[in-house]
Amino acid sequence: MTVPPHSAGEVVSPDTCTHLTGADHVASLAAALGSLNGQLDALDRWGRLIADVLCGESRGRLLAAGNGGSAAQAQHLTAELVGRYRADRPPFSAICLTAETSSLTAIANDYPADELFARQVEAHGRAGDVLVLLSTSGRSPNAVAAARRARECGITVLAMTGPAPNPLAAVADDAVCIDSPWTATVQECHLVALHLVCAAFDAAVLAEPARVPETRLGVAR
Numbered sequence: 001m002t003v004p005p006h007s008a009g010e011v012v013s014p015d016t017c018t019h020l021t022g023a024d025h026v027a028s029l030a031a032a033l034g035s036l037n038g039q040l041d042a043l044d045r046w047g048r049l050i051a052d053v054l055c056g057e058s059r060g061r062l063l064a065a066g067n068g069g070s071a072a073q074a075q076h077l078t079a080e081l082v083g084r085y086r087a088d089r090p091p092f093s094a095i096c097l098t099a100e101t102s103s104l105t106a107i108a109n110d111y112p113a114d115e116l117f118a119r120q121v122e123a124h125g126r127a128g129d130v131l132v133l134l135s136t137s138g139r140s141p142n143a144v145a146a147a148r149r150a151r152e153c154g155i156t157v158l159a160m161t162g163p164a165p166n167p168l169a170a171v172a173d174d175a176v177c178i179d180s181p182w183t184a185t186v187q188e189c190h191l192v193a194l195h196l197v198c199a200a201f202d203a204a205v206l207a208e209p210a211r212v213p214e215t216r217l218g219v220a221r
């Protein structure tokens with residue numbers, strides 16, 4: 001596989017990107033999934049932490065955000081929590097900050113670019129909530145600003161990024177970092193990681209039915 005020149009630990013920029021064959025792409029994914037394999041404990045911990053926040057006394061909330069492909073991944077995560085992952089269980093409060101079109105356009109129009117997620121974090125987040133940020137580079141200023149604002153508000157920040165070290169991972173309370181120079185590969189590993197978090201969340205929730213709020217719809221559809 002040909003990897004274009006880049007600094008160690010950085011995601012390849014579109015300017016330097018060469019063509020990856022299908023076989024290269026699959027090989028890159030397989031190698032990166034290996035690095036995910038070493039972070040399974042962290043993903044399990046995240047699932048249990050999110051269960052503690054969403055099922056706790058104050059019935060906290062999860063916020064999620066990312067740019068581009070990672071925006072879709074953030075929305076995927078919140079859908080798994082509001083809807084369901086595998087098991088039937090009550091819905092939980094999870095908001096994807098990239099899905100709020102009117103807020104996004106108003107903030108982008110009226111405030112500095114770094115406020116795009118940070119302002120929404122301040123609006124929707126409460127102390128004790130959790131914010132999940134996805135960034136393949138770990139360097140997007142709006143994600144780093146959101147992490148900083150969340151920490152100021154007493155919100156726990158979990159970051160999924162590309163190679164460490166990076167500014168987002170440095171600001172977050174905990175980070176899962178995928179060691180691949182390819183944006184697409186990092187995104188693909190993030191999706192697997194999100195599903196592992198959801199599995200750990202479901203396991204934690206279902207292990208203690210007493211603390212799970214009653215669902216009004218008591219049946220799976």
Ligand SMILES: O=C(CO)[C@@H](O)[C@H](O)[C@H](O)[C@H](O)COP(=O)(O)O
Nearest residue numbers: 067068069070135136137138140183
């Ligand atoms: O999905 C892709 C490329 O696969 C792009 O849209 C990508 O998400 C965008 O370039 C993002 O702006 C990258 O931001 P980040 O992941 O570095 O925070």
